[in-house]
Amino acid sequence: xxxxxxxxxxxxxxxxxxxxxxxxxxxxxxxxxxxxxxxxxxxxxxxxxxxxxxxxxxxxxxxxxxxxxxxxxxxxxxxxxxxxxxxxxxxxxxxxxxxxxxxxxxxxxxxxxxxxxxxxxxxxxxxxxxxxxxxxxxxxxxxxxxxxxxxxxxxxxxxxxxxxxxxxxxxxxxxxxxxxxxxxxxxxxxxxxxxxxxxxxxxxxxxxxxxxxxxxxxxxxxxxxxxxxxxxxxxxxxxxxxxxxxxxxxxxxxxxxxxxxxxxxxxxxxxxxxxxxxxxxxxxxxxxxxxxxxxxxxxxxxxxxxxxxxxxxxxxxxxxxxxxxxxxxxxxxxxxxxxxxxxxxxxxxxxxxxxxxxxxxxxxxxxxxxxxxxxxxxxxxxxxxxxxxxxxxxxxxxxxxxxxxxxxxxxxxxxxxxxxxxxxxxxxxxxxxxxxxxxxxxxxxxxxxxxxxxxxxxxxxxxxxxxxxxxxxxxxxxxxxxxxxxxxxxxxxxxxxxxxxxxxxxxxxxxxxxxxx
Amino acid sequence: xxxxxxxxxxxxxxxxxxxxxxxxxxxxxxxxxxxxxxxxxxxxxxxxxxxxxxxxxxxxxxxxxxxxxxxxxxxxxxxxxxxxxxxxxxxxxxxxxxxxxxxxxxxxxxxxxxxxxxxxxxxxxxxxxxxxxxxxxxxxxxxxxxxxxxxxxxxxxxxxxxxxxxxxxxxxxxxxxxxxxxxxxxxxxxxxxxxxxxxxxxxxxxxxxxxxxxxxxxxxxxxxxxxxxxxxxxxxxxxxxx
Ligand SMILES: Cc1cc2nc3c(=O)[nH]c(=O)nc-3n(C[C@H](O)[C@H](O)[C@H](O)COP(=O)(O)OP(=O)(O)OC[C@H]3O[C@@H](n4cnc5c(N)ncnc54)[C@H](O)[C@@H]3O)c2cc1C
Numbered sequence: 001x002x003x004x005x006x007x008x009x010x011x012x013x014x015x016x017x018x019x020x021x022x023x024x025x026x027x028x029x030x031x032x033x034x035x036x037x038x039x040x041x042x043x044x045x046x047x048x049x050x051x052x053x054x055x056x057x058x059x060x061x062x063x064x065x066x067x068x069x070x071x072x073x074x075x076x077x078x079x080x081x082x083x084x085x086x087x088x089x090x091x092x093x094x095x096x097x098x099x100x101x102x103x104x105x106x107x108x109x110x111x112x113x114x115x116x117x118x119x120x121x122x123x124x125x126x127x128x129x130x131x132x133x134x135x136x137x138x139x140x141x142x143x144x145x146x147x148x149x150x151x152x153x154x155x156x157x158x159x160x161x162x163x164x165x166x167x168x169x170x171x172x173x174x175x176x177x178x179x180x181x182x183x184x185x186x187x188x189x190x191x192x193x194x195x196x197x198x199x200x201x202x203x204x205x206x207x208x209x210x211x212x213x214x215x216x217x218x219x220x221x222x223x224x225x226x227x228x229x230x231x232x233x234x235x236x237x238x239x240x241x242x243x244x245x246x247x248x249x250x251x252x253x254x255x256x257x258x259x260x261x262x263x264x265x266x267x268x269x270x271x272x273x274x275x276x277x278x279x280x281x282x283x284x285x286x287x288x289x290x291x292x293x294x295x296x297x298x299x300x301x302x303x304x305x306x307x308x309x310x311x312x313x314x315x316x317x318x319x320x321x322x323x324x325x326x327x328x329x330x331x332x333x334x335x336x337x338x339x340x341x342x343x344x345x346x347x348x349x350x351x352x353x354x355x356x357x358x359x360x361x362x363x364x365x366x367x368x369x370x371x372x373x374x375x376x377x378x379x380x381x382x383x384x385x386x387x388x389x390x391x392x393x394x395x396x397x398x399x400x401x402x403x404x405x406x407x408x409x410x411x412x413x414x415x416x417x418x419x420x421x422x423x424x425x426x427x428x429x430x431x432x433x434x435x436x437x438x439x440x441x442x443x444x445x446x447x448x449x450x451x452x453x454x455x456x457x458x459x460x461x462x463x464x465x466x467x468x469x470x471x472x473x474x475x476x477x478x479x480x481x482x483x484x485x486x487x488x489x490x491x492x493x494x495x496x497x498x499x500x501x502x503x504x505x506x507x508x509x510x511x512x513x514x515x516x517x
Numbered sequence: 518x519x520x521x522x523x524x525x526x527x528x529x530x531x532x533x534x535x536x537x538x539x540x541x542x543x544x545x546x547x548x549x550x551x552x553x554x555x556x557x558x559x560x561x562x563x564x565x566x567x568x569x570x571x572x573x574x575x576x577x578x579x580x581x582x583x584x585x586x587x588x589x590x591x592x593x594x595x596x597x598x599x600x601x602x603x604x605x606x607x608x609x610x611x612x613x614x615x616x617x618x619x620x621x622x623x624x625x626x627x628x629x630x631x632x633x634x635x636x637x638x639x640x641x642x643x644x645x646x647x648x649x650x651x652x653x654x655x656x657x658x659x660x661x662x663x664x665x666x667x668x669x670x671x672x673x674x675x676x677x678x679x680x681x682x683x684x685x686x687x688x689x690x691x692x693x694x695x696x697x698x699x700x701x702x703x704x705x706x707x708x709x710x711x712x713x714x715x716x717x718x719x720x721x722x723x724x725x726x727x728x729x730x731x732x733x734x735x736x737x738x739x740x741x742x743x744x745x746x747x748x749x750x751x752x753x754x755x756x757x758x759x
Binding site: 148 | 576
């Protein structure tokens with residue numbers, strides 16, 4: 001006889017726990033064929049990590065699917081628009097050294113590849129500025145839509161910056177009141193196994209024993225179920241990504257009309273980099289660095305020096321230290337337990353890839369929810385294959401930012417370029433890209449976290465050269481490219497004229513709200 | 518630049534208002550906001566739609582007067598070629614603002630003194646010699662009162678439509694006789710199919726406020742009035758071509 005999956009228990013109420021709960025509950029809300037209960041238990045004593053404020057455009061779909069109003073989200077999570085990342089001082093470290101990784105694809109990307117033609121022109125316009133409008137919008141703090149644009153719709157592709165502390169609370173309220181998620185505030189004190197090696201139940205301080213069919217480990221770095229109990233090994237990635245410490249701080253804007261950046265700013269430092277995320281209410285700034293190359297005192301000093309021009313009294317602020325252990329579990333789904341969020345692993349937040357993995361995990365768990373325990377082992381195998389692939393691709397992509405740097409001011413940068421620290425998969429791609437530009441063939445999975453476009457933005461943003469002897473140089477392609485470059489210029493002008501600033505739009509959202517249609 | 522100030526006898530007794538129609542007086546607009554109470558008067562001529570206010574993104578009721586910026590097909594020199602003129606056109610340089618007089622909310626007439634209708638020599642007086650309002654000003658008072666109360670009804674009406682998910686984008690591609698084309702953007706209408714399957718209780722709530730009448734008036738006249746507007750445009754194009 002088969003054992004149906006009826007009860008899902010999520011342990012942990014950070015962003016990972018609530019996104020997973022909301023995604024699964026919303027997915028099964030109107031499905032009468034498989035009635036599932038979703039319970040989330042979180043400790044009232046262990047705080048959530050409370051950082052993680054940069055997202056991917058996938059977050060729009062994730063929130064929409066949960067039935068959340070984007071207006072409410074903006075108001076309650078102090079959210080703002082993110083249109084990509086600006087990487088400053090990553091190549092030479094000079095003041096004028098920067099490039100963008102925008103969120104829109106190069107113009108005409110689904111029809112043709114502009115990179116060879118940009119390389120060939122070799123004039124003074126940056127790759128991202130030549131192939132799309134978004135760098136121009138970001139440089140002028142312009143919003144990606146208008147107040148009349150419906151919720152979740154975009155004029156220029158966007159993600160969010162959000163207040164991580166407020167976000168979990170916001171999701172809690174929505175999941176409990178709208179999606180029927182059962183919420184228990186209690187400590188899990190023990191995990192009880194069945195003879196088959198499955199998790200049978202959780203012991204709690206005040207709520208007795210909680211039985212379930214599928215347990216989702218969202219316990220953060222603790223990795224209580226999959227790591228501590230099931231003993232799935234952790235694969236460290238520090239040999240490739242050297243960052244091991246974060247220093248985080250929240251600072252106010254200078255005044256009420258200081259522009260709100262509509263992109264994450266990532267500024268390279270001597271042995272790491274500083275993130276700078278503008279919310280509607282404040283900035284969230286942090287220095288991630290490698291303690292093998294830089295003392296904590298120096299890291300503090302560099303963070304304060306970065307902030308001082310805009311926050312003169314920065315010395316009076318409390319800076320929070322968070323250790324980072326780069327790597328991931330050898331498997332994410334083991335037996336009847338699947339890990340989502342920090343419990344599955346973590347890599348430095350260079351491209352805000354953590355929450356997008358949470359969203360993709362939650363989505364796949366919901367969409368492929370095994371109907372019976374017997375089916376679960378097949379789904380879990382599929383899940384592990386897919387997510388191991390994703391972690392590897394993310395590692396490649398993050399490492400790419402370091403490999404292409406020319407900085408020599410600290411051994412940190414030099415060692416980062418040592419081929420022994422670079423995954424073979426990335427070395428191979430870099431070899432390929434000497435001769436041809438990144439294209440869809442290299443990234444053939446559905447829902448690639450970073451498409452070929454992202455690699456193009458980083459490679460050519462950082463000055464990588466690809467020999468431009470493309471095999472077939474049809475004049476029709478050349479015309480295509482010319483046409484697209486012109487379209488970008490036209491579009492940029494009309495967007496700059498027609499779109500409000502980031503701050504203006506956010507203020508309007510707070511006073512009027514956005515329409516659903 | 519507008520210069521809007523509360524209308525006062527002392528300050529504005531010498532002003533005159535030009536009341537004839539004309540492009541130079543701000544009548545050349547392709548769309549104008551309306552209030553629900555006007556709907557019965559509008560159905561004879563105008564396509565009634567929903568559109569979003571540029572500044573706030575909020576939905577408002579409006580009528581279409583033309584197909585491109587500044588095109589008012591009902592305006593021919595100084596004639597408005599329809600028997601009813603929407604209140605927001607009739608309003609001209611006047612604006613309603615709520616003022617508190619002895620604890621009572623009243624509508625205070627405001628005037629944009631820089632408006633092209635406002636001047637010192639031509640047109641109708643605002644006040645009689647003794648300071649009492651002129652016939653024109655009395656009429657303006659009525660117009661502003663209707664607009665103010667209508668705004669409240671309009672907001673509530675639209676809120677109900679949105680709440681029940683009854684608003685849909687209207688996508689119309691129009692080809693005129695001379696083969697030029699327009700795609701009407703930013704125009705919304707009421708989805709009658711969804712209305713027909715609404716819950717009885719919701720229908721009752723809508724009927725209670727007469728919203729069912731507004732809905733059917735908007736729907737039943739839309740395509741006819743849009744065709745009329747298209748033929749006005751075709752006439753104009755033909756006249757230009759000859
Ligand atoms: C410095 C830094 C910067 C980051 N920046 C980004 C970014 O820009 N973008 C991005 O996408 N991500 C970023 N991240 C990652 C992001 O913060 C996390 O992925 C996200 O917050 C999810 O965390 P979580 O829910 O897995 O864990 P947590 O927030 O740590 O939640 C753990 C939960 O488990 C519960 N718990 C633990 N033990 C028990 C127990 N015994 N019983 C009951 N409950 C228990 C806790 O109470 C808590 O609710 C960043 C991370 C760091 C460290």
